[in-house]
Amino acid sequence: MTDFTPALAAAFAFQSRACRYFGSDLTANLIDAIAEEAREQGALAALMAPFAALDEQGAAQAAVAIRFAGFAHASVLQGLAPDLACFYPPVAQPFEPLAVRAALARLARAEKMRFAHFLTSPPQTNEVGRSLALIGGFATIAAETGLPLRTFEIGASAGLNMNWDLYRYDVGMQGAFGDAASPVQIHGDWSGPLPPFAKLNGPLKAIEKRGCDISPINALDPEQALRLRAYCWADQARRVDALSAALELAKTYPPKVDMADAGQWVEEVVYPVAGSVSVLYHSIMWQYMPEPTQARIRSHMERVGAQATAEAPVAWLRLEPPTDVKQMPQVTLQSWPSGAVRKLADAHPHGAMVAWAP
Numbered sequence: 001m002t003d004f005t006p007a008l009a010a011a012f013a014f015q016s017r018a019c020r021y022f023g024s025d026l027t028a029n030l031i032d033a034i035a036e037e038a039r040e041q042g043a044l045a046a047l048m049a050p051f052a053a054l055d056e057q058g059a060a061q062a063a064v065a066i067r068f069a070g071f072a073h074a075s076v077l078q079g080l081a082p083d084l085a086c087f088y089p090p091v092a093q094p095f096e097p098l099a100v101r102a103a104l105a106r107l108a109r110a111e112k113m114r115f116a117h118f119l120t121s122p123p124q125t126n127e128v129g130r131s132l133a134l135i136g137g138f139a140t141i142a143a144e145t146g147l148p149l150r151t152f153e154i155g156a157s158a159g160l161n162m163n164w165d166l167y168r169y170d171v172g173m174q175g176a177f178g179d180a181a182s183p184v185q186i187h188g189d190w191s192g193p194l195p196p197f198a199k200l201n202g203p204l205k206a207i208e209k210r211g212c213d214i215s216p217i218n219a220l221d222p223e224q225a226l227r228l229r230a231y232c233w234a235d236q237a238r239r240v241d242a243l244s245a246a247l248e249l250a251k252t253y254p255p256k257v258d259m260a261d262a263g264q265w266v267e268e269v270v271y272p273v274a275g276s277v278s279v280l281y282h283s284i285m286w287q288y289m290p291e292p293t294q295a296r297i298r299s300h301m302e303r304v305g306a307q308a309t310a311e312a313p314v315a316w317l318r319l320e321p322p323t324d325v326k327q328m329p330q331v332t333l334q335s336w337p338s339g340a341v342r343k344l345a346d347a348h349p350h351g352a353m354v355a356w357a358p
């Protein structure tokens with residue numbers, strides 16, 4: 001009886017396809033190699049034991065494959081897996097499945113306790129590329145209200161997207177916007193008109209920024225930052241560079257992320273204030289909250305929306321899949337006092353592409 005059950009094998013195969021689809025052959029190949037090693041009752045098989053009771057959906061939701069790939073990458077970043085590091089940038093020699101499987105087995109034997117401990121926590125990312133999708137929403141809100149923004153992010157993770165107004169956005173042929181001097185360069189494909197920056201009087205800035213997460217990451221703690229970097233796919237250089245630069249910038253502009261459940265926090269902090277527009281926003285986090293918490297936030301937003309006026313408007317900006325989590329995310333905006341809901345864009349889940357169609 002193996003701990004690498006058919007359900008785990010199916011979840012690994014799905015995750016590998018997803019990584020390849022979203023442009024990381026290295027992570028896809030690595031996950032395939034991990035699965036092969038475990039299937040042959042190698043050193044990785046024993047590490048599968050805590051997940052052996054999960055069905056395929058449970059294994060996918062727990063992102064088991066990503067946990068394993070994350071540990072491998074973390075070990076490479078720490079210099080603990082030189083025979084694996086040669087397959088990662090900057091060396092990036094052609095992937096050799098047998099050599100990688102042997103390197104993974106050595107890592108599992110040498111670092112068994114650390115490996116097992118790493119696997120106990122769910123993966124947590126903070127994808128700064130999502131700021132590219134969000135900034136169009138912030139620009140729309142600012143241009144339409146003519147008011148400064150108070151911004152509130154739920155599920156902020158390390159809070160790197162709370163610094164969205166400190167980044168430079170390069171959308172290729174379409175141009176660039178944001179802070180021209182920023183060390184954080186976010187690249188993406190943009191189709192459709194650019195957000196209405198031209199209607200703004202000055203640079204787009206938030207006058208208040210707050211965030212919460214049920215399990216916040218301290219971007220200034222090297223160990224926690226390492227976990228974030230470990231989950232960023234190593235062969236996606238622009239993502240890796242943007243994350244590293246955003247972590248560096250966070251040392252100068254540390255995001256303040258409260259440890260709190262979003263339901264309670266939204267009730268405490270989001271309310272209209274005259275002379276500003278109060279914006280609740282989030283990216284790729286809605287699915288992680290239970291329905292009662294989602295309902296609590298919806299009713300709070302309806303309540304504060306009913307109190308909103310043209311001098312004290314409220315907005316709710318989301319980058320989330322519309323219904324099914326496997327769907328492509330959309331940027332949507334609900335604005336009060338009218339309460340109107342609009343789709344602003346379709347967007348790649350990492351922000352690599354934004355199809356702006358307000």
Ligand SMILES: C[S@@+](CC[C@H](N)C(=O)[O-])C[C@H]1O[C@@H](n2cnc3c(N)ncnc32)[C@H](O)[C@@H]1O
Pocket residue numbers: 124125126127128130154155156157158161212213214215216260261262263282283284285288289290293
């Ligand atoms: C996939 S991550 C996305 C992080 C970030 N929004 C981004 O786009 O990079 C989802 C985040 O939601 C947080 N989360 C899950 N449930 C939550 C809750 N009930 N209240 C607040 N945060 C929550 C998790 O801790 C995690 O940091």
